[in-house]
Amino acid sequence: MAHVSGEKQIVAAVSAGGVIGALARYGLSVAWPHGPGGFAWSTFVVNVSGCLLMGVLMVVITEVYPDQRLVRPFLGVGVLGGYTTFSTYVIDVGHNATSGAAAIGLAYFFATVIGALVAVWAGAAGTGYVLARRRR
Secondary structure (H helix, E strand, C coil): CCCCCHHHHHHHHHHHHHHHHHHHHHHHHHHCCCCCCCCCHHHHHHHHHHHHHHHHHHHHHHHCCCCCCCHHHHHHHHHHHHHCCHHHHHHHHHHHHHCCCHHHHHHHHHHHHHHHHHHHHHHHHHHHHHHHHHHC
């Protein structure tokens, strides 16, 4: 087998992870659809859970597996980058506004921002706490 350069390995890892993440997001959106004037629960859950997992991942990669150079590109950029969809979130807010559901759109807008920030913090803080307890 021919040697694959470092950059090509990273691109391959991101690509493979992105396929997995995008398929997971798509599956959730199909299983849990919403109309243009409704609260986009599937997108909300995807973005908040993705942020929670990103918080966990960043602590794990920096404290447990710092020498694994393909883990962050595969899981962080690829899987979680393909899984989360803040572009769809913006489109959902726009659909709420144009379909006469501005209050739902506004609630969804703020709930997602707050939920995502709290989730990434909780993931990182919780993982840091667990790792610190395991070291004792």
